[in-house]
Amino acid sequence: MSKKMKVALTVLVIMILAVPVGLLTDAPAFGEWDPDYYLKKLGFIPKGMQHFPQLQHPILPDYSIPGANEVLGYYVSAVVGAALVFLIWFIIGKIIAKKHSNS
Amino acid sequence: MHIPDGYLSPTTVALSYAVMIPLWAYGFKKLKEKLDEKTLPLLGTLSALSFLIMMFNVPVPGGTSGHAIGTALIAIMFxxxxxFMAVSFVLLIQAVVFGDGGISTWAVNSFDMAFVAAFVGYYTFQFLKDKTKFAPFIAGWFSISVAALCDSIFLGIQPIFWHDAAGHPLYFPFGLSVTIPAMLLAHMGVFGIVEGAFTQIVYSFLQKRAEKAQQEVVA
Incomplete structure (x- = not known):
């Protein structure tokens, strides 16, 4: 393994271990509020927003396991997310290797 | 900066996909040209770092929070x-698996946090790398700040163009005079500092290791 890879993986492990730090604030991000926020702030939920088709059925909504401990859910989300990122690059690597060997 | 579904009008969504699909197609062509089995593990790891750094939420005055995005680091390392492609994938995973950012808004979010952040970060670094050792910090800081400006424009134009006869907004309700200062101040003042520090620290670690390894080979 290259030296760069070792350093990058060390940073990765440290960040996964430290990820619950991200839970210290429960303030929402600007412009990412739940529809209820607009009801409180404006007295109504914008119509197009309210009637927008439901496109998402996340398995780990908001980086949590519904009903489980918050920190545990965050840890699982960090590991699952990082693993999926690697999986995507692994698949792309396979596609690229195939194209190279064909040409 | 992860705009949820329902925040942007269908017209905005359609236009954004019309712009992004050719960019993704071209990006995929670039991947085939530039990647090989030697570069993929490091790229995978830095992409995972981008996913993780977005989980480190930092509060700002005014009752909101945000995070760094890690795009500039990948842009200057690769x-x-x-x-652009790496962070687009990260955003897709976040939208599908974690409900962070919408599906309809994936194109806009990828434009801001992946495309704009990557190119601003890359060219800022190229311009400054021989002038200051803080080039990675400034590249990271500027990259997320410009991305935030783009995000605030997409949000802020919604009530201008899309409202009902009574003037009520149909989608995101706050205009540019609210979104631009809120997004820019928070990103230039806080999240950009985190982004800059993250880019500088990880970049320095990676470069130092690479140089050491090279010296050992020469010796």
Whole structure:
């Protein structure tokens, strides 16, 4: 393994271990509020927003396991997310290797 | 900066996909040209770092929070097209698996946090790398700040163009005079500092290791 890879993986492990730090604030991000926020702030939920088709059925909504401990859910989300990122690059690597060997 | 579904009008969504699909197609071509089995593990790891750094929420005055995005680091370590594709994938995972950012808004979010952030970060670094050792910090800081400006424009134009006869907004309700200062101040003042520090620290670690390894080979 290259030296760069070792350093990058060390940073990765440290960040996964430290990820619950991200839970210290429960303030929402600007412009990412739940529809209820607009009801409180404006007295109504914008119509197009309210009637927008439901496109998402996340398995780990908001980086949590519904009903489980918050920190545990965050840890699982960090590991699952990082693993999926690697999986995507692994698949792309396979596609690229195939194209190279064909040409 | 992860705009949820329902925040942007269908017209905005359609236009954004019309712009992004050719960019993704071109980006994919670039991946094939530039990647090989030697570069993939490091790219995978830095992409995972981008996913993780977005989980470190930092509060700002005014009752909101935010985070760094890690795009600039990939752009300066590899190539802006590769960083654009990498962070687009991260955003897709976040939208599908975690409900962070919408599906309809994936194109806009990828434009801001992946495309704009990658190219601004890359060219800022190229311009400054021989002038200051803080080039990675400034590249990271500027990259997320410009991305935030783009995000605030997409949000802020919604009530201008899309409202009902009574003037009520149909989608995101706050205009540019609210979104631009809120997004820019928070990103230039806080999240950009985190982004800059993250880019500088990880970049320095990676470069130092690479140089050491090279010296050992020479010796």
């Amino acid at each position: 190539d802006p097209w590769i960083a």
